[in-house]
Amino acid sequence: xxxxxxxxxxxxxxxxxxxxxxxxxxxxxxxxxxxxxxxxxxxxxxxxxxxxxxxxxxxxxxxxxxxxxxxxxxxxxxxxxxxxxxxxxxxxxxxxxxxxxxxxxxxxxxxxxxxxxxxxxxxxxxxxxxxxxxxxxxxxxxxxxxxxxxxxxxxxxxxxxxxxxxxx
Amino acid sequence: xxxxxxxxxxxxxxxxxxxxxxxxxxxxxxxxxxxxxxxxxxxxxxxxxxxxxxxxxxxxxxxxxxxxxxxxxxxxxxxxxxxxxxxxxxxxxxxxxxxxxxxxxxxxxxxxxxxxxxxxxxxxxxxxxxxxxxxxxxxxxxxxxxxxxxxxxxxxxxxxxxxxxxxxxxxxxxxxxxxxxxxxxxxxxxxxxxxxxxxxxxxxxxxxxxxxxxxxxxxxxxxxxxxxxxxxxxxxxxxxxxxxxxxxxxxxxxxxxxxxxxxxxxxxxxxxxxxxxxxxxxxxxxxxxxxxxxxxxxxxxxxxxxxxxxxxxxxxxxxxxxxxxxxxxxxxxxxxxxxxxxxxxxxxxxxxxxxxxxxxxxxxxxxxxxxxxxxxxxxxxxxxxxxxxxxxxxxxxxxxxxxxxxxxxxxxxxxxxxxxxxxx
Ligand SMILES: Cc1cc2nc3c(=O)[nH]c(=O)nc-3n(C[C@H](O)[C@H](O)[C@H](O)COP(=O)(O)O)c2cc1C
Ligand code: SF4
Ligand code: FES
Numbered sequence: 112x113x114x115x116x117x118x119x120x121x122x123x124x125x126x127x128x129x130x131x132x133x134x135x136x137x138x139x140x141x142x143x144x145x146x147x148x149x150x151x152x153x154x155x156x157x158x159x160x161x162x163x164x165x166x167x168x169x170x171x172x173x174x175x176x177x178x179x180x181x182x183x184x185x186x187x188x189x190x191x192x193x194x195x196x197x198x199x200x201x202x203x204x205x206x207x208x209x210x211x212x213x214x215x216x217x218x219x220x221x222x223x224x225x226x227x228x229x230x231x232x233x234x235x236x237x238x239x240x241x242x243x244x245x246x247x248x249x250x251x252x253x254x255x256x257x258x259x260x261x262x263x264x265x266x267x268x269x270x271x272x273x274x275x276x277x278x279x
Numbered sequence: 280x281x282x283x284x285x286x287x288x289x290x291x292x293x294x295x296x297x298x299x300x301x302x303x304x305x306x307x308x309x310x311x312x313x314x315x316x317x318x319x320x321x322x323x324x325x326x327x328x329x330x331x332x333x334x335x336x337x338x339x340x341x342x343x344x345x346x347x348x349x350x351x352x353x354x355x356x357x358x359x360x361x362x363x364x365x366x367x368x369x370x371x372x373x374x375x376x377x378x379x380x381x382x383x384x385x386x387x388x389x390x391x392x393x394x395x396x397x398x399x400x401x402x403x404x405x406x407x408x409x410x411x412x413x414x415x416x417x418x419x420x421x422x423x424x425x426x427x428x429x430x431x432x433x434x435x436x437x438x439x440x441x442x443x444x445x446x447x448x449x450x451x452x453x454x455x456x457x458x459x460x461x462x463x464x465x466x467x468x469x470x471x472x473x474x475x476x477x478x479x480x481x482x483x484x485x486x487x488x489x490x491x492x493x494x495x496x497x498x499x500x501x502x503x504x505x506x507x508x509x510x511x512x513x514x515x516x517x518x519x520x521x522x523x524x525x526x527x528x529x530x531x532x533x534x535x536x537x538x539x540x541x542x543x544x545x546x547x548x549x550x551x552x553x554x555x556x557x558x559x560x561x562x563x564x565x566x567x568x569x570x571x572x573x574x575x576x577x578x579x580x581x582x583x584x585x586x587x588x589x590x591x592x593x594x595x596x597x598x599x600x601x602x603x604x605x606x607x608x609x610x611x612x613x614x615x616x617x618x619x620x621x622x623x624x625x626x627x628x629x630x631x632x633x634x635x636x637x638x639x640x641x642x643x644x645x646x647x648x649x650x651x652x653x654x655x656x657x658x659x660x661x662x663x664x665x666x667x668x669x670x671x672x673x674x675x676x677x678x679x680x681x682x683x684x685x686x687x688x689x690x691x692x693x694x695x696x697x698x699x700x701x702x703x
Binding site: 130132133135136137138139140142143166170173174177178179180181195196197198200201202203204205206233234235236237238239240241242246249250251 | 363364366370403404407439443444446447459460461463464479520521528529530562596598600608609612613615619620702
């Protein structure tokens with residue numbers, strides 16, 4: 112299937128182009144537009160972006176693979192990213208990861224079978240004073256010291272119809 | 280005590296331009312600075328003793344004076360909002376709650392430098408901050424504070440947000456420029472310095488968010504008044520983060536030069552260690568700064584004094600570790616960070632940090648040997664000074680400080696075959 116920006120994505124793309132003196136500089140934000148529009152950043156999506164910006168595909172691939180926020184594979188509807196850096200580690204980030212593995216029935220790096228949740232570890236998210244913390248898609252959830260605080264975050268996301276298996 | 284950055288938290292919707300103007304006296308400084316000679320502004324900034332709050336503490340006025348005056352090329356101001364150093368969470372406060380203070384500072388800085396375009400490079404994860412800064416730019420534009428002929432003068436200025444995409448190393452200023460140009464964030468060799476050959480090959484000044492957010496106060500009150508709030512050669516007040524095993528972690532504001540003990544134990548600040556425990560070590564300003572011992576915490580929090588206790592001021596983000604903290608695990612956690620975040624272009628950094636991580640993980644897991652302890656030191660020595668950017672040095676210095684202060688603990692891990700400290 113030929114990829115093509117939706118009209119909304121096209122609008123974002125055109126606004127981005129105006130900010131820079133050349134198309135190369137528009138690459139990082141344009142890759143985000145592609146990721147949001149196409150769901151993840153497949154090689155096809157990167158080639159499409161290369162075409163739109165008139166850049167060699169190799170340069171786009173090089174950039175697409177350097178940065179961690181570009182998902183080269185599909186991720187779950189909720190991408191749960193736990194900060195594992197020092198301030199969060201000192202305050203129990205590992206315990207938090209463990210609790211989430213149990214809760215979601217997956218290991219770090221995996222996605223639930225129903226495609227709802229992907230669990231990852233990331234480095235410092237600039238919320239060290241409210242550790243431990245995690246990010247789900249665009250939102251930060253901080254001060255996750257107790258099982259209750261974790262439940263409060265996940266309850267609204269764990270829809271009844273799509274109940275993940277508890278443990279393995 | 281005077282408050283600069285945390286005052287905004289007293290107001291509802293502090294990010295709104297009307298609140299900023301009416302409650303905080305916002306956007307007064309450009310009315311003054313836009314009629315000043317750029318050289319007079321630089322003098323004022325020099326007098327303020329403002330030192331870069333991105334971690335290196337370079338005097339801001341001096342940095343601005345390095346921009347070549349006779350160059351015909353466009354000039355750029357780039358704001359470093361890539362905050363990602365573990366233990367550092369200060370710029371986020373400004374971006375999220377006081378974005379107009381940053382924009383107000385950018386206006387004077389750009390005018391001084393003769394720049395007509397400014398990019399604010401915000402790390403990709405901070406979506407809320409993006410939204411707030413974009414909104415603030417739109418508001419400032421609608422008032423005629425940005426765009427063509429700002430504040431009724433003949434001076435044009437555009438400020439754009441640029442989004443990072445997840446790479447700590449892009450906080451390093453030349454990696455940040457590469458990233459802004461649409462490339463992988465790999466630091467450049469210096470010289471040439473960005474002030475001469477920077478963004479798109481043009482003269483560029485890169486400053487931290489907090490640095491530029493100090494500029495309105497310097498213009499309004501004068502450089503000397505700003506300097507008076509700090510200590511010798513370190514002007515002004517500063518955001519300090521406290522994380523780790525503090526009784527009251529959080530973001531605090533205090534003068535440059537306040538004693539570290541006051542920040543850790545003071546009633547207005549951290550109020551000591553959680554559950555009344557003892558302090559074992561402190562990372563003074565983000566994870567790259569060497570750990571110091573409780574015996575040294577009477578040090579003044581400024582760029583010069585921290586060097587005297589073999590550490591660095593960094594970003595002012597203190598990380599506290601209590602008496603139940605395993606220092607091998609701390610070192611391993613840090614090494615993991617530096618390994619994951621290495622851009623990979625220098626062998627000593629790419630391979631050395633991986634080595635440190637593996638050896639430290641082994642020692643923690645109980646499979647370390649006495650030879651590993653010597654190896655750790657050796658690897659640290661081989662990274663230091665042999666890399667393009669300071670990331671490798673940071674890894675080496677940070678890990679090295681745990682070896683220096685806590686070697687008996689490392690040896691005991693090897694002897695006993697593992698760790699006896701509680702889980703985290
Ligand atoms: C590995 C590395 C990461 C850095 N990360 C940041 C950062 O996230 N934010 C920042 O302002 N400066 C960071 N710096 C420092 C910048 O290179 C630069 O010195 C700073 O942005 C200059 O601004 P200032 O003079 O206002 O401090 C980093 C430096 C290194 C070596
Ligand atoms: S020291 Fe490390 S992060 Fe810096 S340029 Fe070299 S490999 Fe990259
Ligand atoms: S260490 Fe986790 S947010 Fe900074």
